[in-house]
Amino acid sequence: MRTIYNTATTLNGYIADERNSLDWLFAVDDSVAPDQEEFLAGITVLVLGSTTYEWVVEHEHLITHPERWPGYFGRRPLFVFTTRELPVPAGADVRFVRGPVAQVLPRIQEAAGDGDAWLVGGGDLAGQLLDAGALDEVQLSVAPAALTGGAPVLPRAVGADRLRLRTVERFGQFAHLTYDVTPAG
Template sequence: MGRIVYDTATTMTGHLADEAHSLAWLFEVPGGAEPDPSLLPEAAVLVEGSSTYEWVLRESDLLAHPARWAEFHGDRPVFVFTTRELPVPAGADVRFVRGDVAEALPAIRAAAGEGDVWVVGGGDLAGQFLDAGALDRIAISVAPAALPGGAPLLPRRVGADRLRLMEARAAGQFARLVYEVRPA
């Protein structure tokens, strides 16, 4: 069984997106628009919340240009947690999930097989995986940018006893931090 990894970019103030759910701040950082391929996890399955999914659809105009879906997602299944009906780009393997992360885990793990699961975002969804005891690793690329508010990196209290630093290094203009998540 593979790992479940929350891997994302954040500002120094711990925000993933601004108050308008925009990632424009990220694309202003050198390397933010075209991340180092070594920073992207090799995952068999991606998991996203509806805000992240809708942002990706809008940002790359994927409904009008569905071939662009494969540039980032490839042919991997993408599980999207949502309570709404959302569009799907032609040819994309998108699986909508309603309800608890714990209830969805068997289907997500089955789709991943022996591969890893990448929790792309957002922070609350990653927190739900943490709450379910299913998050194995947190990898963050901290950008030299600050936002006064917006979507938080991980809206949970997590004590130092739960995280073990595995890696800290410079990656272009980003500080790359990788933590192992220990059971509660």
């Protein structure tokens, strides 16, 4: 299993604003976007932090409209790192997990089988996976927007020796960057 952090970010490195909202992202024209179907073809499990999960569930009204769930996540298991009790849309395979990332990884790897894990968000969870040596790839869709604060894309000091740029693509207003993560020294 490879763990791929695929997210959108502002020019100045935020994935959500001060209210943990992604509304800034939906203001950007996304009529030309990467082929999500191709990306999802290799993804067998999803991983989210509780703030990202909660925002998506609330913003997309997935509790009152659980029929929308497959359109966002398919039938893949979704692991949510949280210490809180959160609602689950009817029919969704949501698995709440607690504790250090390294302790939960075997469960995620087992659920992934021969596929990959998509870390949907957030940045702190990406940092924890990086710290655990379990982050393999970072894909950033950089939007033409800036925020004055919020949730950083990766709240860690990461040297250029750890990230190797593999591809740069343009999708409308987004620059899509793909980095391979190399093991720590």
